[in-house]
Amino acid sequence: MGYLIHGAMVLSAQAPYSFSQKDVLVSDAGLIENVAPSISPPSSCGQIDASGHVLLPGLVNAHTHAAMSLLRGVGDDLHLNEWLQKDVWPREKRMDEKTIETGTKLALCEMVRSGITCFNDMYFHMDAAARAVQQSGMRAVLGYGMIDMGDFGGKGRKELAIAGKFAEKISRQNNPLITSSICPHATHTCSAELLQESAKLARKLKLPLHIHAAETRKETADVLAKTKKESGRALRPIEFLDSCGCLSSRTILAHGVYASKSEVLLMARRSSSLAHCPVSNLKLAGGGAAPVPEYAQAGVNLSIGTDGAASNNSLNLFESMKAGAIEQKNFRFDAAAVKADDYLRMGTEGGAKALGIKTGKIGKGYLADIVLLDAKSPNLVPFTNNAGWLVYAAGPQNVTDVMANGKWLMRGRKLLTLDEEKIIESAQKAADRLG
Template sequence: MGTLVVKDGRVLRPDGSIDRADVRIDRTAGRIDAIGADLFGDDHLDASGGLVVPGLVNAHTHVAMTLLRGVADDKPLQAWLEEDIWPLEAHLTPSAVRAGTELGLVEMIRSGTTAFADMYFHMPEVVAAVEKSGLRARLGYGSITVGKDADAARQECRDGLAFAREYDGAADGRIRTAFMPHSLTTVGEQFLREFVPEARAADLPVHLHANENREEVAPIVEEHGQRPLAYAADCGLLDADDFLAHAVHLADGEIDLLAERGTGVVHCPASNMKLASGMAPVQRLLDAGVPVALGTDGAASNNDLDVFGEMRDAALVGKLAADDASAVDAQSAVEMATAGGADVLGFESGRIEAGANADLAVLDLDAPHLTPQHDLVSHLVYAARGSDVRHTVCDGQVLMADREVQTLDADAVRERAISEATALLDRAA
């Protein structure tokens, strides 16, 4: 396979500095092997006039919810899930999930995302789509036990563990898995106590929704007499490899607990604003040393999968939450979307440096909205959008060149998603 050189661009380094350099990739290893002037390789990717950045990381989403984009807006979490989303999801089929996932993967490739975490249904379909797309992912089946009898509930958790065990390391190691109990309120205590130790025994991280809104926190405090994260720790959760989605409503002791444990948080600012869940204390989490990543959440609560939007939203709502315009600055937002996200998902990505996974994106800088160029880190967060991405590379493979997706047929994927989405809504009607 040889080497690929990303030539003549400006390169964003892990410390936030930017210089002119070529980036050479060892395609067999899927790693960056050199950064410097005048590098040559077997193939070249033109980055002239562009900015080479680490591929963005979307650390919490439900990719196939692209099929439900725009079906139910302007409602709070519980009503949105119970009245709209769950009744529709009951009619999902493997082929619908496959179509919705491929649509989401095309959208992510086209906006410079190279790694993501997905929690959803029919996960073997997601594995197949990820394999074909060339992306990197941490995948899990979302297990829910509420409203199910004990046998069905136990089966949900067994299915989640079986999926995670079977597919960890798939797609030449680009796919890793996790045990994903949906949340602290939708999975019963006995099931957490029974199955989390099994995940530990299989060396699997655990990913779940936690402390998303007030209506979710209150019943836990009522039932268990402690804050949700103290309860979670009691149930064996919050290891250093684990990661929580949302973590909006946190008591001081819970922030300390996350920092002590090294448990990651995936901040989903657009979803939290759209469902009026609240404002996560992101600057306080960063100050406490909690690993923080960014996620779009599903496309039905965002309504896109563009991590550039998440960086901007994180910086903006982070300032409101802290009542401080210097909170969640541009450099912090970029770190959360790149190295921070990769660390939370357990990938050696998110940094343009020798030895790191060759996961990167090249942005065009000649658009009016990116002119003039006083500060490119500022532009990444406050002015750029996914459509500015020219090339996307993951694991040393070019997934998009000059805005043409190479690994999936974008037009066919879109057509199939439209027909699967229409059929899904028909079945549910």
């Protein structure tokens, strides 16, 4: 059944963003069929009164590890290496398929409540993640995260086979909501051979390549040393990726904090996208701030992600948009360094472009991924009709209704596709079992 949503203040299709009262017609096929000041309802169409609400495209979480929701709060306030070695890796070793399915479902509940309708995920036991996503009705790009720690012959080949098999299985399923990507984990955890083969596989299967890069200073030092030793030429992380053929218009590079000026220009030349993850970078104390204005000036497509809940500790993209903007302002001693518009674009249109999915805008022909927020909440009054009103003040508590692909996932703050109470109970038990 299609829907006519009327009376809402609808976000404009372009920045500088503003809201105006419009009707939105959603087709049976899950597309936005029309957006106009007044639309007469076609027959057999559900009518939704959205007065008092604002209507946005669903937010796009461009980088996460959904099932890490079960590691929320584990080893908080420890140094990065201690946190990884003592708390994260031993628990990840104990995660089986069932645990990943439960953790992914918990993340899905949180993401829908945060107005996210599409996310880019990298983790393991991805068949289990895909089952959870399928049940939820969310849109996702899923990929198996490959790590060989320099051992391509012994480990990398097997990792590549798992990733390829999963990607091909997802393609065969032909689910309009779930696609896959090729995910070599990071520049310092993958051998040059694994990166080269990943790039070939992504090209062969016509899929995005999703990877962590330039996240920390240590990674930069490690990659400079590794490349000098192996090829006699010291390369920085993004240069190293390019030398392995990993940078293309289908590449989503997460973090990009320690990118040099020439690496920013290299990403622009290759038309690659950045998934900026400010909250995770701040919490793990990477010490820098991604050169966001430089990326924007060079023409790099910018998207934004929460990263996993282990390092965030939430999947709240409103918070990431605000934290990213204010981090940049503070880091540069310049309140005008970035604009709320830039961050709202990253959370919507930029994320959609990075993933190659026609969502992220309220316009005719776009996928019907739609979020309604209660504009009368105290934290949103007065209404100033600009991007800052949303980026600096809105949060998941304001999200009332969420639609993906023309189907409601949440109505009146109640989740319709996920049994939230049961999921919370099993997630707590699964986390307790992980220790």
